[in-house]
Amino acid sequence: MTIDRRTFVVSMGTIMAASSIAGLARAAQVRKVGLQLYTVREIFQSDPVGTLEKVARIGYREVEFGGGNYDSMDHALLRRTMDRLQLSAPSLHVSYDMLLTKFADAAKMAKTLGADTIVMPWLPPELRTDAGFGGVVENMNRFAKQARDAGLGLAYHNHDFEFTTSFGGTSLYDRLVGGTDPSLVKLELDLYWAVHAGEDASKLITRLGSRLYAFHVKDMRADKTMTAVGTGTIDFAGLFKLPGASDVRHFYVENDEAPAPYLPDITTSFRNLRAPRF
Numbered sequence: 539m540t541i542d543r544r545t546f547v548v549s550m551g552t553i554m555a556a557s558s559i560a561g562l563a564r565a566a567q568v569r570k571v572g573l574q575l576y577t578v579r580e581i582f583q584s585d586p587v588g589t590l591e592k593v594a595r596i597g598y599r600e601v602e603f604g605g606g607n608y609d610s611m612d613h614a615l616l617r618r619t620m621d622r623l624q625l626s627a628p629s630l631h632v633s634y635d636m637l638l639t640k641f642a643d644a645a646k647m648a649k650t651l652g653a654d655t656i657v658m659p660w661l662p663p664e665l666r667t668d669a670g671f672g673g674v675v676e677n678m679n680r681f682a683k684q685a686r687d688a689g690l691g692l693a694y695h696n697h698d699f700e701f702t703t704s705f706g707g708t709s710l711y712d713r714l715v716g717g718t719d720p721s722l723v724k725l726e727l728d729l730y731w732a733v734h735a736g737e738d739a740s741k742l743i744t745r746l747g748s749r750l751y752a753f754h755v756k757d758m759r760a761d762k763t764m765t766a767v768g769t770g771t772i773d774f775a776g777l778f779k780l781p782g783a784s785d786v787r788h789f790y791v792e793n794d795e796a797p798a799p800y801l802p803d804i805t806t807s808f809r810n811l812r813a814p815r816f
Contacts, residue, residue, distance in 0.1 A: 571811045572600030574754060574792035576631070578800045579605035586611055587619050594623040596805050597812070602752075602790050603651060604631030604659060613650040620652065627651045628788055629726070629752065631659035631695065634674070637681050645688040655691040655751060656681075657726050661699075668705040675717040682722035693724040693751040701735035715746070724751035728792070730758055733772055743782040752788035753778075755811065764795040766803045768810025775815045 573593055575582050582589040583606040593601060601620070608616070609632075620627060630653045632644045637658060648656055658678065665674055678694060685692040700711035708716075715725070727750055733739050743750065757770030767774065777783060789811065796803040810816075 570599055570787075570789070571597070571808055572602055572628070572788055572790040573598045573804060573808075574602045574604055574631075574790045575608065576605035577791065577793050577796050577804060580798070581800060582606035582608070586616060590616070590619050590623060590625060592801060593804070594625050596801070596808050598791075598804075598808060599625060600788065600790070601625055601627050602629050602631065602657070602788075603627055603653075604657075609636070609647060613647055617651055627653050629653050629655040629657050629693070631657050634658055634661060634665070634677075638677065641681065641684050645685070645690060648690055649688075653690075655693055655724070656685055657693045657695050657752075659695045660697065666699055666703055666710065671705075671710050671713065675714055678714070678718050678723050682719060686722060691724060691751070692722065693726045694718075695726040695754065696728050696731055698731045698735035701732065701737055715749070720749055723749075725749050726752045726754060728754035728756070729772060729774070729777065730754070730756040730764060730792075733758060734762055739772070739777055740780060743777060743780050745782070747782045748785055750783065750786050752790060753783075753786055754790050754792045755807070756792045756794070757807075764793050766793060766796075766810070767791055767807035768813070769806065774811075778816060 575589075578589055578593070586606070586608070590601070608630075630648055630651060632648075636644050637656070644656060648654075658681070661674060664670055678692070682692040694714060696711060700714065701709050703710045705713075725746055727743070727746065729739055732742055755767050755774060757765045757767045757772050757774075759765050759770050778786075778789075791804060791807040791811065793803055793807070
């Protein structure tokens with residue numbers, strides 16, 4: 539078949555347009571900015587519906603549940619509110635104790651809220667021992683299989699102690715990464731806490747690669763206190779461009795120390811993360 543110049547140009551234009559649209563779609567997916575609701579836990583506790591409305595008004599389209607005693611709230615109401623506001627909750631934080639003793643309830647809660655992934659967010663000090671953490675690693679594998687059987691994923695969220703606590707020359711974080719099934723246990727990397735612990739975030743992202751499920755995006759001042767994204771010292775723009783970050787689809791703003799009334803802080807973070815440099 540002979541293709542004339544005009545047909546060739548039109549065909550190439552169609553291909554390039556399709557490629558451009560696909561590229562924009564991928565960029566839009568990566569650039570969807572979420573909020574970890576722990577950041578606004580006090581106002582969320584007292585007025586969950588109103589808080590979600592304010593969060594959506596800023597421009598957020600994803601939230602991650604955590605804090606504010608959301609586990610005892612009316613999850614059906616929260617889901618209806620999110621649907622009305624065009625918000626989604628891809629994941630939620632569930633305590634280790636609840637996963638250990640009430641996994642079925644956790645799975646039901648996740649599905650009611652529309653989440654596809656349960657994140658284990660924190661460990662009490664008694665589980666940060668050599669023996670205690672061994673049990674955690676074993677249970678994370680078990681939780682992951684239970685999650686898979688329920689049609690859900692499982693991820694682990696770090697603080698700094700996983701990197702700074704070691705036994706036999708191996709940090710708790712390396713023990714977790716090496717001892718859990720990489721196909722089932724994913725990682726929600728809190729970049730602030732990793733950097734706070736002295737980790738090289740770029741090397742960590744490169745090493746973890748496809749195991750990364752989401753980033754917690756909170757910035758750090760020179761004195762190591764938390765601040766709104768884009769007002770501190772962490773080079774998020776550079777980190778997000780690393781090949782190891784290419785599979786990350788959820789970028790949750792979080793600031794455990796956001797000053798009341800909270801909304802200015804999360805607005806600053808949202809606008810900075812939407813800036814072209816990111």
